[in-house]
Amino acid sequence: MEPYVIEIPDAELDDLRARLGRTRWPARENVPDWSQGIPLAYVQELCETWATTYDWRRCEAELNAAGSSQTAIDGLDVHFLHVRSPHAGALPLLVTHGWPGSVVEFLDVLHALADPPDPADAFHVVCPSLPGFGFSGQPPQAGWGADRTARAWAQLMPRLGYERYGAQGGDWGAMVTTRLAQVDGAHLVGIHLNMVVVGREAIDAAGPPTPQERALLQRYAEHRDKGSAYASQQRTRPQTLGYGLADSPAAQCAWIAEKFHAWTDNDGHPEDAVSRDRLLDNVMLYWLTNAGATSARMYWESFAERELGTIAVPTGASLFPKEIVPASERWIRHRFPDLRYCNEPDRGGHFAALEQPELFAEEVRAAFRTMR
Template sequence: MSEIEPYRIAVPQAALDDLQYRLEHVRWSDEIDGAGWDYGSPVAELKEQVEYWRTRYDWRATETRLNAYPQFTTTIDGQRIHFLHVRSARPDALPLILNHGWPGSIAEFLDVIEPLTTPGDDGIAFDLVIPSLPGFGFSGPTSSRGWNPQRIAAVWAELMRRLGYQRYGAAGNDWGSDIAPELGRAAPAAVVGVHVTQIFSDVAASEYDRTSDEERAAVEELEWFQENMDAYGYLQTQQPQSLAHALTDSPVGLLGWHNLIYRGDLDHDFVLTNVMIHWLTGTVASAMRIYYESDRSTKPPEPTTAPLGLAQFRDDIHAVRRFAERDHANIVSWNVYDTGGHFAAHQEPELLVDDLRSFFTPLR
């Protein structure tokens, strides 16, 4: 089955009523006074978010915003795939597929759709394809093993072929920063370039040159992250299903777990929209499985060769170029910004759009 069917989000009111009931009948955890984030998501912060969720957050407004863009579904490799397909008015626009991560969704990119599809001063504009990753949101849940970045990239190559695109760019954030380079590997004749907001290299601590200020800072940052922030990575790599039972049953539990990534200065509406997409589609378990599947997959040993650009934002994991060049043989753009964080498309949309334009202009 290769048909592409129009799609419109229409969450039943009963699902929203059930959510409201759960938010009004929370069984709160105890915690140690003054612990802050030492043990994880603090009760006081979570209560404030839940109060906003219960009394002020408007899913129907979010649904309307999402439905303002053309959406479709198709079946590839036995899996339903949902995607936004937003064309530019410019007839020579470059097709660009945008890849989100965990615990994100297509909502990561809502703030960049209009500026990317509108021609800039340099004339470049994009036709955007924004899919929900298999197992995430409206592309889920998955019902088979093996949905790792390489398999997803192969599905994206087929999706772009079905849409009639013979030349296109790929961009990504979080898991999308793994998937986009793999798409360049899967469809080398079609992908003109790959743009990412992180470069994840497998590097042993002993490989860092601690006499280099850049590399010493990078390894200290990585070690701190692994010791203090990576609980979700360890658990979802090993036992995602064990946690999924609790998170599928409790929206507050789901928010508390996702806060491991969302902690910081992100606004409530952005956080809750992404959490809602996981909750309402019943994809809590299947979205987490990407960690398990990736850990059990074998990455090709050779580096990627598509032209690659990095836009690295301040409050995110920083890459070291010499290790990145070991994994990617054709890095042509490397920009570091002193603002923004892990969700740059929402936190710094203008900077990200400018970086995408600058990167793809000579490649179109």
């Protein structure tokens, strides 16, 4: 267990700018919207900002100030942020990101969680980078899916001195968190999810869908039919995808930024929901660490091992309106019978902590008030 100071050499930043300047752009889309993918003009605009005015050193300093650390677990280096609360009695909280996110998702909520208005709501916050993501190690052998990651997290927390803790997650972070509830439930106070995967069995067990639930099913069907090609690629041929993402920063930027249009609660533009600087901060954690292929492998590793059994630990759920994997409270109760908290915020999407940091922090606090 040791501090991990992020210090990207100037030469790597110079190389990034040079590559951006040499980008060979594709032909412009021939539709006036995003239906063929992220528009050429917007990617060019993002990359121009990235090459000229974007300040990586600002983000680097934020990450280092947030307790950037590293430890080896099961032969793999695990990078994490660690912010201790100033308040006695704070509850340790393990927060896990997904794809195409990173620990950057939580930079704007760390202080709110660690030092809230009411000290009774305080957390010691631990935010690890998934294997193959960001500054964590890139597994040299297969086997690092959601299950093995959850088991690694179960070693990380006691190593930090936390025998009793809560866990939170969305996207792959939700999958890791629910698996953690199964493999380390004895040490968990409870979990909070902002993406809740229930499975077909739970939906069928709840009985005929209500009109609202039918709308949720339709929304998910549209996502599956028109917005899930990325997942098919990453769960079947992540290595093939990786060559382009490793060589072209414009490709890596476009591959990620497109999801911030499709998955956020915006008014037609991703920067309605997430600032350009934060979007590029997140892309940088993929580009600088060459994580395009290794992050995609989480899909290859984990789709076949998805475990949708009952989760017995106390659970809280925040159902943000633009979440791409929607669920109803009735469905959730069939897989998570000890559901202590379930709320439907009026705004926010898949990247809730980035889009609505204050609202996200309050949702986490409210959920764990029922479990502490």
